[in-house]
């Protein structure tokens with residue numbers, strides 16, 4: 165194995181039949197797309213978001229490009245132009261169709277994309293079935309599992325993007341389309357408390373879990389100063405107070421770049437908030453809903469998160485502070501596979517002094533720029549373009565959201581977005597130096 169950051173305990177993954185795990189992930193993408201019409205699956209509302217049809221094809225392209233073509237000498241590609249159409253950003257593979265124009269690809273049709281998926285799935289299952297009898301400690305088996313796990317996790321990332329992207333596309337439509345109706349949940353919110361952490365030398369990065377992305381390593385030591393972190397996320401009610409107290413009109417709260425955007429675009433509230441006849445609503449996967457004051461404020465960009473923190477005299481946690489805090493709690497949350505369509509409020513006042521909502525509610529902005537850890541080396545080959553080349557001008561988010569797949573998250577998981585990106589399921593957790 166050439167990659168220094170290859171998980172060493174990959175064998176625990178191989179206890180589950182490979183084809184079974186592969187097919188379960190592939191089926192989840194189809195389930196996520198199932199409430200949508202062909203017309204819905206064609207929509208691209210912003211250059212950053214992709215059509216559902218493109219996500220379904222691109223995740224298939226990844227298995228074809230990184231496994232079937234290089235590892236199966238007899239494999240014939242499904243279509244000679246798909247390598248170009250569905251390559252997202254891998255320059256080592258070749259040129260790519262323009263990201264902002266993905267919504268213009270009316271062909272292939274969704275039926276053809278589904279045929280593409282079935283063709284690749286069939287070849288993958290054949291390959292995995294042949295792989296199964298090999299010794300699990302053989303280089304061939306370990307290398308295959310490494311690639312398979314990476315591409316399964318890749319498709320899971322796109323599953324979350326399918327939800328964020330269709331929500332954004334629907335939010336443009338005055339008919340306020342519903343991805344899926346849900347029962348109204350009455351949230352209660354617990355009081356916001358703080359948990360303190362002592363200074364010291366801590367271990368940051370992956371801990372040899374069955375899978376981790378290359379950007380989570382190398383694991384390394386980091387000196388952390390004493391800090392405290394909020395026990396829950398900031399609620400819509402708290403963010404509404406910020407708005408009503410003139411938060412979007414107070415220059416001192418905002419970074420200069422943000423202040424310019426606010427004034428150029430007359431911004432007064434988060435992306436999905438709409439005021440109608442004096443009442444606030446929020447656009448969600450379940451359509452336009454009355455703003456739930458107890459639910460965590462969602463689809464907030466980095467600029468808004470920092471401005472809110474400034475307004476209350478706090479700050480965002482660094483990614484290292486967040487990770488140390490997260491290691492103190494169990495990895496449980498409120499994930500897509502439990503049919504969640506929005507983040508849930510922290511309501512357990514009996515646990516008000518414990519950290520809540522760390523995983524599986526909203527990705528939490530940190531104050532940390534997305535950079536390489538000391539000694540970081542991207543994976544070799546084209547797949548090395550997965551994470552490393554994006555380490556500029558973005559900020560790290562931690563924790564995962566209600567739209568993340570269960571089993572996909574870790575305390576060391578590093579998501580990253582540009583500071584003005586708001587269409588993801590992102591929220592605010594505060595911190596303070598001691």
Ligand SMILES: [Fe+2]
Pocket residue numbers: 222252318322
């Ligand atoms: Fe991708």
